[in-house]
Amino acid sequence: MINPRRSFVLGLAALSAGCGFQLRRAPELRFKTIYLSGFKPHSPLAEELRRQIASTTTTRVVEVPAQAEVVFDGQTDKRGKGVVVTTAAGEVREIQLRLHLQFRLHTLAGKELIPSTAIALTRDMTYNERDALGKEQEEEMLYRAMQSDIANQVLRRLAAVRSL
Template structure:
């Protein structure tokens, strides 16, 4: 019964939307300036000559929405630890402790990825770990990539940059400081400011997820250390 009520409300809302849409189209035609060749009939008004024409592209409206939903789904699967069965990355040690600057969520993402996709165990105490991953910095970056003829921003380049190193429980360096840079391009339109702001946030999360996977691949490539 509840579903039927909701369906009824949706139908009513749809009818109201159609009425608003029809009214908007009529008002738009009323605003068109008179010119030569204007013809009227019972159903349509056709304006030829000097006139303003409003064109709304459904595809243009849906593009940022679909991109937002696709990125959201991808990040949700990543956050839940989604991976293909049997794809376990072998790390050269059995246990690891992860540190990161306060306020950064990348430590949580790295720990989750290690638990889900590797053979190593994440431990809370550094003295009990064979290896310690120190994430020294994680920075979001943004710069203008291209401008229109009128000087308006057409594209931004987003960047996510982190630096990290690997040490043992005694502080001896296993792998030196390495920097990982991930970039994405964000097309920009003034008419879609809110949608683009949400897309930008999702792209930063996507870049962080990409950086996490790169960290794990680089750790997996390290040769066994005597402390292991």
């Protein structure tokens, strides 16, 4: 006797394999080594970039610029927060989180591969003084998501570099 649930799962697997579905993979970069410069020590954005570059099968981050084929120069890496909405009594009701990265990519010889480029993200977040601790955690979670998004965008731009 054939199990209908098992047949359904096998059929679904066959259909998804036949349609060309693939899980998203890290992009393949054209260079084997990269050096990250210009970031503050223990920068969360630099750590996220390092992690995502390490997930590629083609490229590794080196600690010495002389060992790198290309240099990723993080010119600006800053977080910001501002009040968007207040009540008539002056209580904050909504804040905006900002994350900004400006960078360029060049070879050791100085050939510019990606000119100075800026990526800026903003997220709005409701705020209530009674829930201050929970909102702090939500803020950190949003910053981590924004860092991940910026790192993904950077990786796609690095993958677009065709030649050194």
